[in-house]
Amino acid sequence: MKQESQQERADRNFVELLQGARVAVTGVQVLFAFLLTVPFSPGFAQLSLADRWLFYVALVSAAVASICYIAPTAQHRVLFRQGRKETLVRRSNLYGILGALALAVSMTTATMLVIDYLFGPTLAWGTAAVIAVLALWTWFGQPALNRSDDQDSSGGTAVPSPSSGGEAVSSSRDD
Template sequence: MTDPSSKPRNETEHERLDRQLMELLQGFRVATTGVQVLFAFLLTVPFSKGFVQVDDTGKALFYVALFGAALASVCFIAPVFQHRILFQLNKKPLLIRRANRFGILGAFALALSVTAATTLVVQTLAMGTAAVGTALAVLAVCGWAWFVQPYLTRLSAGGRAKQEEDS
């Protein structure tokens, strides 16, 4: 049986760009929802009763988490507004490249925010060692799932594509 992904698509360049842009924007819709929930939660934290008891390390973690969530929000929303402003100017290839870059930067910012926010909570509830361990674990999981694993797959796929070209 032939793997459907190995078959070429019968789509024009315009159809391919439309599909790629829609796939990117759909991915951003999913990511943005999670970022908005995290960002909204972080915006309420300084107004909670116990925030005055947070030490300097905790406040630094909070600022990192808040900035990361804000930056991730900007990155995941930017392609939508750019698409609206550049609508019908035949700039889809540019929009797709930019959206991809914004998505990667947004993922880095989100990983930083999630790591800092989780570490802040664990630091508040447990000893410093648990907070450090949690930070390393969360960062490792985000790093592996969001960056390392797809990068290794990309390298592997690039190697296969080159071998097929050489054949």
């Protein structure tokens, strides 16, 4: 099996980051578009000041998530053929993490706003807490725990190689 070069790895990692962002960006765009229409509905005038602030946080965090998820593609266009793919990969990974955090905030506050409007603040706060914890655990906590699993002394993960008869070979940590 041929060893991939740093440039090939950067290209592969960037494509993988973009593929992951495509899944998230669709949800972010739908949420953002919905939030943009809410103030024009008749019931919006009935919202309390606290609910308007929840709406503000939901809307702005959805905008931030959209910006973060779109940034890698826009920057790729600007940096095209500049030999900065590794920088772009690292930056895109950071934007993906920031976008996911902003999306978690937007989903949590938007849900809290609707639940508060329908059922009151007690259920809204409880539901928001569950959603926030679930998002933080599944998107960040669990993967953070897995980062340290099965690490060998060279900083890579021991992975069985199909061509080595099941022997473990070290893989890169950027996968």
